Amino acid sequence: MRTPENSADLVAAEDVLLFANAAITATGQREFRSGALDQQLSLDFLHTYVRVNYRRVYAASLALDINDHNAARIVLGLLETAGEVSAEERRTEGRLIAARLARLPPQRVYRLFGEVRRAGINNRRTRAIMRDWLAARPDLGHDAVKYRSGVKTAARHVHLRCPQGAEPLAEVGSFLFRPGELPRYEHPLLDAWRRAHYEQGAVAELPFSVAEGFAARHGMKREAFLKRAAPRMTRLERLRTHAVTQRPDVDLAAMPLTRLALYVLALPFEQRAARRAELTGALHTAARRAAGRHAGSWGRVHAVLDDSFSSSGSGQKRRRPLAVALACHHLLEVLAAPGAYRGLWTSGRGDALLVRPWGPTPLGMRVLDALEPGPGGAAPDRLVIISDGWDNAPAGLAGEVLRVWRARLDPGRRTAVVHVNPVYDADGFDVRRLTAGVPTAGIRDAEDLPALVEIARFAEGRTGAAELYAYLDRRVALFLGEDDREEEKETVS
Template sequence: MSELVAAEDVLLFVNAAVTATGQREFRSSAGEQRLSLAFLHEYVRVNYRPVYAASLALDINDHNAALVVEHLLRTPAEAGPGEGRLIAARLALLPPQRAYRLFRALRAAKVNNRRTRAIVREWIAARPDPALDAVKYRPGLKTALRHVHGPAADPETGDFLFAPRRRVRYGSPLLDAYRRAHYEQGALYELPFTVAEGFAAKHGVPRALFLERIAPRMTRFERLRTERTAGAAGDLSAMPLTRLAVYVLSLPFAERVARRGELTGALRAAARRAAGPHAGSWGRVAAVLDDSFSSSGSAVKRRRPLAVALGCHFLLEALAAPGAYTPLWTSSGDDPLLVRPYGPTPLGLRVLDALETGPERLVIVSDGWDNAPPGLAGEVLRVWRTRLDPERRTSVVHLNPVYDAGGFDVRRLAPGVPTAGVRDAEDLPALVEIAQFAEGRTGFGELRAYLDRRVEAFLKGAGG
């Protein structure tokens, strides 16, 4: 029993670390989210520190990965073997702006032990373009170098950061472009887009002219954020599945219809990449996909739950055997490209419809608030598992994209149905694998063995 409790505690934390970002959700505020997450991190770190560190090798989101690293570095006396390698490997995957934010938090907390200084120095030394970091993340890099008493990559970068008036000009084109952009409009088009934006506003450059001239310096994602129509089919086909789904849902219905072939092709290409070697191997698959009003998310996570459901739809289509996939949206709609967050959540009725198709796998993507009628989905799944399918011929898993701050977990539909948190549709195959541990039939030992395998593969992939 104690092993099962431990396994449940760890899975509860993994679900939270995958879904929660400390931001407002449809039914909970940002403050509630942060308070709930803070408790979970402290609880799991104190009671299951080796597993807490091992979570860095799982598909937890960047917000929680940074929190795990911060908590581990704050408590060096409790460190276990291999923690430093895990921290360094996960830091290498974090977006630079989030890593620099983490370093600022460590400085504010006066965390400056030897291990922290070594890890931060190694991360800075491994950055591929020191001049780009000095220009794009200047405050963060300065703070990190001061905190760990580390040298800059070269004397020129050091002068740029700490003594900018010492040099009349710089040998690095990027550093010199930043210097010239203070008084020369043409120089700002040699800078990264996010840096050039500030100089364009300072010089009063018209927005349309600025976007036209800076276009060669913009990334594909920056183009999509600034000009909705700028993305071409080739660009879209290279985007990650969930990010592409978010973009598609941001378009008006008329534009989605006009670009149906382009958007559908891009979504299917992204799904095939995410499916990888598992494509076509899942047999008969049925999916219940939540497009009720609560899938609209919040002001800071607009339509995120619906985007995850849309991404899962195309990924499950790729994973199922050809012609053996049945999607069922809670709205009863049949056009995934035109889904919108609307209406109640009749999960129970859709689950009944899905089970009638006799699938080998049933995947439910929903926030778990079954309300039309309330509780029907849980009762249907209970009867199905205990009376109609005790041999488990049909595998059922519930993926929930929304963290329930009050319950310290994602909301579940039924005790006998494994539930896993999901943030990106691309993680679906791995989450279905880890969801098996949520059924209560495996103990802490099996979960630790699984985590050890994931850590080994993670470090091997990171060159560790």
């Protein structure tokens, strides 16, 4: 057993884990049991509290697997309050900000730059960060067409010089600020945008999101337009339009695992059943890719998967909790030793491909089933529970089962138990937990499960603040490229 740390260290560690869970799961959008305003107010408080009290941890969170919404909020908060820290701390924060911006989707970054401008953050350091990010873009002409207002806002804020002439930056400047000045553009996308106003054939040369507007203006039939535009679509755009185009080149197995699970759940039951081999094979391939070097290393794994009615999510996050459970189901099957996985849905269904949000949440009954020995009479090495934590049939049974199991039947912790929760609880400023003795981690994408299991061990109380801060420092070093060792995402031993 560890020597207990002082209460201040324990409180700090709990606060850090609380914020990490929120930053992973919460997006400020409506959830099944709380509205968007509740979510936003809860997140506002957490961001302010952690930034003021644990600023170093707040900045280091950029190196964790937090979602893009909270990463952008952290960047904005650090830039807005840069005067509160020393020059050395600002340099470290600047490196973390630059590294995170490089990993964010461009549309998210341009939206962030708009918020920076509206907040009046216009110091030299902020402009340098924005200018460096713009300079690193592979094709600013493409961005000017696809994210025109965002590029225009950023260029104005950093006073980007766009002189007249024929060079690429000059053309972008003419396109953004002096439309109609040039009779034609050398950049193919800029010129395609110009021609698309009167030439229907130029529409298919544009990025899909831009071409859609021109197609509607020209009165093009949707199906014909989608087939012509397909070669220029991104992978996600192909996935969204696959039902209409039915193009054979859509490689479902190449999609991210959670995104693919969302796609599968959006299909009618008849299509899922008819395409069973294709969809199951794609999910398994995506899961094997997500597992990477962890495949087959978790031993005997039993999982309790929540497909109750609350897993339907909300209008803004439709079926997201259920998609995470479905993706985790396939990922855990790959992480487990061959033939040593058992997945139990709360509804009692045995066909994962046909799951749907339905019924109450009898987590306690399923946990009892999952803790029973598998083939050969051996208890599972790991029990993983994927649920929003609202155990209501009967209420609280899961927590009591786990408490008694740990205290009476498995005090030596032969079975590692972890609860991962895809839903942020705005009232509790955290993800909902089943019981104090079981570590809980927030999750947004199933692909992050191996790393989140490592974070969850800090919530179990068997490690202290020193280990948690060492873990954060290691993640920051890896994130910034200061440590060339392979990124460690070890699971609980």
